[in-house]
Amino acid sequence: MEYNSIIWNPFLIKDITTIEAVQRRFTKRIPEIKHLTYHQRLSKLKLESLELRRLRTDLLFAYKLVFGMLDVNVADFSITDFNNARRSQCYKLYLPSCKSSIRYSNFNNRVIRVWNNLLKDVDFKAYMVLLSSH
Secondary structure (H helix, E strand, C coil): CCCCCCCCCCCCHHHHHHHHHHHHHHHHCCHHHCCCCHHHHHHHHCCCCHHHHHHHHHHHHHHHHHCCCCCCCHHHHCEEECCCCCCCCCEEECCCCCCCHHHHCCHHHHHHHHHHCCCCCCCHHHHHHHHHCC
16 A cells, blocks of 8 residues: 555545545454544554555655665755755755646655655654654
8 A cells, every 4th residue: 555655646635535445444344443433443553544654655755865865866856955054954855836736746746845844843853763663
């Protein structure tokens, strides 16, 4: 359900719902918790929604890009260094303008707003380490 989510990640609500329904149905088949709501079942099983797991994967990939942990051309991902002392992170991602709906499925466009709005009052690197531990 998460394989290659960096490349392919649904952006239409109907697609997200359809994919999430697979995990929803699976957790519903566990007799001890089938009476609980979906979110209660996830909590009981110590799972997260597939959508949240895809977002975490995207953010971890962005972190590895920004901090040079991958052997790729970072310029292909529209990453710009804004050494801004007011922010807890040294790297801000630049979002090029695009009028096509395809932009929502693109990795850059999916992740940039989330990345730039990460918790500004905490240590950014520590936050990403916390994300990677899940």
